[in-house]
Amino acid sequence: MEVFGYRKFRCCPDSAHAQSYYFNGTEYDSWDQMKFIEAYLKPGDHFIDVGANVGLFSLLASSVIGTKGKIIAIEPVPLSVKRLEENIGLNQLENVKIEKVAV
Helix, strand or coil: CEECCCEECCCCCCCHHHHHHHHHCCCCCCHHHHHHHHHHCCCCCEEEEECCCCCHHHHHHHHHHCCCCEEEEECCCHHHHHHHHHHHHHCCCCCEEEECCCC
């Protein structure tokens, strides 16, 4: 599906994001946090996504900070890392570094 205007997001049926999208239409459970990210990040900023899960916040941050900014997405769960990598790849984001560790 398309998120944040132009980012691609693989929405898996067994994920909370898919359930949220299905039950809430276009609203997400984390809408307030997303509005905060949009309001405070600026082009060229750096963003650390701790507990990145499948990368929804990383995709949002990348749409705000652009190619000059950097993102570190931290996620320890192998299935989530796989889906995070897919979402980063779908959007051809080169400024996202994935750290496969727990914090």
